Amino acid sequence: MALKLEDLKSWMDNKFKEINVKNEQQNKHIESILEKLEQSESQVFDCIIRCSSLEKENKNLRTENAEMKHHLNQIDARTRHQNRRFFNLTDDPTQSAAESLNTFIKSDLKIDVDIIHAQRVVSRNPSLSTKKTHIIARFSESDVQKVQQAAYKRPKGSKGSIEHDLPIAWVNLRRMVYPTHVKPAKAAGKKVRWYENKLYINDRQVYLETSTSDSNSTLNESTDK
DSSP: OHHHHHHHHHHHHHHHHHHHHHHHHHHHHHHHHHHHHHHHHHHHHHHHHHHHHHHHHHHHHHHHHHHHHHHHHHHHHHHTTTEEEEEEEOOOTTSOHHHHHHHHIIIIIOOOOOEEEEEEOOOSOTTSOTTSEEEEEEEOHHHHHHHHHHHHHSOTTOSSEEEEOOOHHHHHHHHHHIIIIIHHHHHTTOOEEEETTEEEETTEEEEEEEOSSTTOEEEEEOSOO
16 A cells, blocks of 8 residues: 555656646746747837838928929919910911911900910810910010900900910819819809919918829818908
8 A cells, every 4th residue: 555655656746747847838938928929019119110200201201292392383383474375266377376366466455565475285174175276475574464454354255265374283273173162152153263272262262282182182161361
């Protein structure tokens, strides 16, 4: 009996040793996993910080890009200030653009001005007929004012159309908001006017926040005048 108890004790000691060894191995494995988790958490945290930094940098770049585009459009607009676009004219293809335009100015606007430069161009408005003449002309500062004043005095339905030579970005913006804001406002009898790329309805500026896509925009009315 004593021998059997000793054998049992020996067997139990061996089992405890095996269990202790396995426990130590498992503890080391758990410590290794915890260490890797800590490293992973640190890496994730670093990634979050880096992503946040990149997002901020990207936002700053977008702001700088928008400001640069605005500045370039302002410069472009200043260079076009003395230009006017004429379309839906009766054009004589045997004449130069300047000669044809001068005939229209004298007969329809009834003024005498000097045309610095004139040329036929492709219309930027896809809705216009390609059969109509589209001419862009440059005048002196005083003469362009004469052209503009004469254009305002013309009765509705007069032959030919005259418009400012705006940067293409402003032209696209005006086309984009016309059906959603300008047309309904005019139908409601509201006063609508543009100043450069700024829209005013009843003398209240409508702030146009356009996305990077030309087809999307978010518009909010402001009470600022």
